[in-house]
Amino acid sequence: MPRRSRIPRTPRSHWLLLGLVLLVLCSLLGLDVLLNRAGTAATPSGSRQFVPESAFAGGSVIDPREPVVRHPRTRHLALTFVDGPDPQWTPEVLDVLARHQVHATFFVTGAQAAENPALIRRILDAGHEIGNRTLTRTDLRQAGDLRVQLELQATDLVLAGAAGITTNLVQPPYTTTGSLDYEAWKAFLRIGNHGRQVVLADLDSQDWLQPDTAAVLANSTPRDDRGAVLLMRDTAGPGTVEALDRLLPDLQRTGWQVDSVGGTFQLSGTANQAQFVDRIAGTMLVVAIQVSRWLADSLRALLWVATGLAALRAVVMLLIVPIHVRRSRRWEPPWQISQRVGVIVPAYNEEAGIANTVRSILASDHPVEVIVIDDGSTDRTVEVVQQLQERFPRIRLIRQENAGKSAALNTGLAAANSELVVMVDGDTVLEPDAVGRMVAHFTNPDIGAVSGNVKVGNRRSLLGRWQHIEYVIGFNLDRRVYDVLHCTPTVPGALGAFRRSAILDIGGVSDDTLAEDTDLTMALERDGWRVVYEEHAISWTEAPATYGQLWKQRYRWCYGTLQAIWKHRRAVIERGPAGRLGRRGLPYLLIFQVLLQVIAPVVDVTACFALFTEDAGNVALTWLGFLALQAVPGVIAFRLDAESLRPLLVLPLQQIVYRQLMYLIVVQSVITALAGARLPWQKLERRGQIVPLARR
Structure with missing residues (x-):
């Protein structure tokens, strides 16, 4: 949802800087390969013709x-x-x-x-x-x-x-x-x-x-x-x-x-x-060779670091995820919550999917009221909702001038009549029991928010399958770890339940970052609330259908997450839920979602160049081990989410193609954050192509 009140220009110089860095990196690594490649001797022919x-x-x-x-x-x-x-x-x-x-x-x-x-x-x-x-x-x-x-x-x-x-x-x-x-x-x-x-x-x-x-x-x-x-x-x-x-x-x-x-x-x-000119040129060549050697050695060390991080993540998954599985199987709410829940749907130009979203909410097993906040849409979003209103009186439509998603959510919170609210995006389709499963956790007075299980609904294309793998392995599996460690950093905007009073006590949904869901979750934990994950509360979201749209979405996510981490950095020295976020959640997020993503492309480039050197065998084995360790959580995650393992057949190709795109996004986000630039909200194009599991 764009924020038209302030739209700074995206710093295009980042691309030039990134391109120059990659060019210099590849040039120095190429020089190192030239100097250290595995040399071989030619077999003497034995011919002495013309030799004195x-x-x-x-x-x-x-x-x-x-x-x-x-x-x-x-x-x-x-x-x-x-x-x-x-x-x-x-x-x-x-x-x-x-x-x-x-x-x-x-x-x-x-x-x-x-x-x-x-x-x-x-x-x-x-x-x-x-x-x-x-x-x-x-x-x-x-x-x-x-x-x-x-x-x-x-x-x-x-x-x-x-x-x-x-x-x-x-x-x-x-x-x-x-x-x-x-x-x-x-x-x-x-x-x-x-x-x-x-x-x-x-x-x-x-x-x-x-x-x-x-x-x-x-x-x-x-x-x-x-x-x-x-x-x-x-x-x-x-x-x-x-x-x-x-x-x-x-x-x-x-x-x-x-x-x-x-x-x-x-x-x-x-x-x-x-000669003097040769001395100057020679000095420059000496420096270049020394830098190339230092760089190659450093990057090969990073390969070991990345492999170690991947192994550490796999170990963490193997140790912690079973704990979450056992807890979730034993968990039963002490009593049922029957009060009506307000479901807030911020919408900007969601004509393609808003009808499916609203209908899926109305089909919930739990009593709900749908509150649609139109944030100055320029398409037929309002008309679609008004037509639904004529048939379903539980729909409320509130219109406002375009002010951004955070402002729309705050408007919905102010209009809600219930203490418990659910927030969903305008392209999300809920399973009938999703709302009930989430609000059941609020029988625990310490819980302030509940994260749902978001799945990709348009996974028929190759890009959709790759994102499906990413959601299941990279997002939902991590949420199980966060849940056990009591340090969940993000309740996704696609599906999350909250105590309305808890949000109002911290001043509502902030617009300080581009990841308002992460910012809100961290703020609640710093205020003393627990955040949990409900794996059986399922919703379906429409993932970007083009690489351009995917870039916009993930760039915003990554940059917004970095903003939120910086904003809530003092949680590291705080106590209670805030301290668990600061000393468990933020390091995990930085190490595995930022650091590992930043060094992984460098690792790939290093491995490719190292294959032409004398150390090719060791580097190749280490690189393959790095890829295997990243794939280990895949089968576990798909089994736990009751998903077919068939999409994992494209996992090797994802590692080669899709992963590189994600790396570039993370690198650009880090550069943007270091430069102190602010980015506009990137509105994605929706096509209404969500196909829930029941209809597959």
Whole structure:
């Protein structure tokens, strides 16, 4: 029901902000995937066509521009470390090298260097060399010239940003003398096109397999007196450090000269000072890589948090819902309430469904008086009600200028002649026993309001089925939990019973929020009244039939709920029913209806990107567990509501499509709330398509 007296503009900038956030998020996650995807090595073809025979003679430095192949001198060993730097093991390797006064060449990946720029500077300060291991440890035999250029230049930019240098030495991943073939040689030629030299190892410590120290030491020891290039990994762990600490003195005792690649091959100009522009660009790239890693790690942690929350919700349901079931089966009112009940129906442009609503109320088993408040309708709502009045004298029609739903409800409360009132929307159809079942709870003088069980009446379409699932699982199951914990935050506007005096004592129905039903319920509890849920008091509502209408409704609901939570935040420190609302209901609402909804889309995006990384298996299992835990309450809720399980067949599709829409609505609502904007009432279009269960 719109409130035309004040209609501020909806802040469209939220969409721009949300779009920019999603774009940045996806870009950073995409960068993280690029840097951390699961790499694979190509199988060597074995073909030596066009490869110089000298390249197979042992460890070498190859200048593909000539081409020239250089080999180390007798009893000279070039010590290289690859795939680092590693924040844990590289410092220990540096300590061992310093203790034995040996220099080495560290072929770093751009990704690792960006995450550990201080280690790059420490390596250089200790007199060691830096080489290029590509940005992402990609097998360059599978890459074209553009990819080779990007891998090498991106790593140079990282080095420029981290330490102000670039390097001319490249050690291609997955390529040693033993795996050299024609495809690798073509990759070397591409590397040479960019003015770089290739370093090939002929000794591989195999420390990445993490064998014992003796095995690493054996693999690293030269077989004869010919010079060699030794490949070790400063990311492998303690085996590398211990083997290195034993290898260096052994080699030095036997007359070997151990040095960096530049020192062993007597190369000059292995590194260059980076230009100022490259340093600036490199710094920006380093920051972007660091942020992408931090973001990916944080979002994967959120995946665990979301899965934990889903598991917690499932546990809460399994523990508390059976308690509600047992209580509801045993509950009997001490006496019957026979007084007439006023049923208040606020209506604005409800021509399509108002007749069905009024007829269903008149068909109630309990004595009722129907009070229709027309809030300035511009369609035939008034005419339809007047025609019904001619046949049913228990209908009262009150007309007023458009002032909003809260004002219409207050008008109805003022006109009611009964202490007990029921409020229903103008598109709601009641079951005959709904009113009687709700008012029976008022035999308990502590109860101020009763929530009914609202079901979707137009569930034949796919969108209708999705909303039906949401109502049964997300709304009615939660109300059972709230009922046991005595902290129900919302009596739905579609069906709720109240003590009229209790509402008047708190000043009537407030228009401070867009969720007047939630605001009213919380206000009653803060005034000391209990609110309960009657699962057998059933009404049928017409859910939005289009995605646009659904967006409007849920946006209003979510934003109004956030307003109500903020308005009644002091309930957290109050006592009695107010304290139970503040310390039980509000946290439950915020955690499972807001926080879980906000982080869940991020979880989905993170999971999708993580499927392309080395951690894909664990992330996929966690994500599937998250979905399964959200689906667990489904069967329970449908069984308790005596609903057919058939609609649950579309639950997987709902998780993929419908859920994303709900997430966006929650995110936009949170942004709107943080911005402090006020929204107009969103009137939905009704089509009068409710089909109660009895007619299905």
